[in-house]
Amino acid sequence: MTALRGELRLNEPMARHTSWRVGGPADRWYRPADSEDLAVFLRSLKPQEPLLWVGLGSNLLVRDGGFRGTVIALSGVMDELTFVPPQSVRAGAGVSCAKLARFCAAHDLMGGEFFAGIPGTLGGALAMNAGAWGGETWRHVLQVVTLDRQGQQQVWAASDYQVSYRTVTGPADRWFVEAELQFSPGEGAAARMKIRHLLGQRSASQPIGLPSCGSVFRNPDEDHAARLIEACGLKGRMQGGAQVSEKHANFIINTGTATAADIESLMCAVQSTVEQQQGVRLRTEVKIVGEAVAEGVV
Secondary structure (H helix, E strand, C coil): CCCCCCEEEEEEEHHHCCCCCCCCEEEEEEECCCHHHHHHHHHHCCCCCCEEEECCCCCEEECCCCEEEEEEECCCCCCCEEEECCCEEEEECCCEHHHHHHHHHHCCEECCHHHHHCCCEHHHHHHHCCEECCEEHHHCEEEEEEEECCCCEEEEEHHHCEEECCEEECCCCEEEEEEEEECEECCHHHHHHHHHHHHHHHHHHCCCCCCCCCCCECCCCCCCHHHHHHHCCCCCCEECCEEECCCCCCCEEECCCCCHHHHHHHHHHHHHHHHHHHCCCCCECCEEECCCCCCCCC
16 A cells, blocks of 8 residues: 555644634544545545545534544645636635635636635535635636545536535535636736635624634525624624634634534524524524533543
8 A cells, every 4th residue: 555645643632623613523534635645545444534625624513522533624624726728727626715706816817706705625615615705616617627525536617516505415425625716817917806805704793803703604595694693792792712703703712711512502593593582593503513522421
């Protein structure tokens, strides 16, 4: 067997790898050296091994009991960016969305500015059709490259996937490792100016710099989750060390001592209150994984 070149850790605390700064240990945590190394690693696992792919950990809540399986960590690796003339970009799944936005501007492409507002990697954006400021990831996808458990790569057209708001359905048991995205030709200076403007809006309206996952709930049709939550008077509501942000009601922040259980409990309380008072059942945007700690166990 070809020797692995990546980094393997056992019982790795996921609090180190999620933007909420909470989460119990993963049985195994692997950061591959590159896509070839990742293919070798996947082939070494048992076919039934649970897998969790993590980029910047910004849309993820790992419960306090941890994850019984293997985490594939792409942050800082598989983050190549290539300009494909005249108006496309080939990007690795590990590239941050903010870096992708800047790369587009540097190559005089317009339409990718919204990526600057997505606090994750392209792999995660592809998996959930992430969006911001009216833009959505899959509107720009031409094709994707996936990897399966046998380490085999395959190219798929965007039409091979069914895409809707924050939902992507396609070939099963395959994970995104690369994508080619198309944008519009334009002026880089205009794109950079728009990015600065959008980031200014974000800083003014969101609790940037505090541990959160980004937006917790999906926006209902013709409405906004933040408006519904705020209408219920839930801004500032706390559960342990978790708090509904005073700045943006669709953010839950870790004030410093929160556990994953605190955050999940607060999410459930928000859902219940909004449903009772507004008649709308909010759906979570964040992915919740792992095992809870048994009551009474420290």
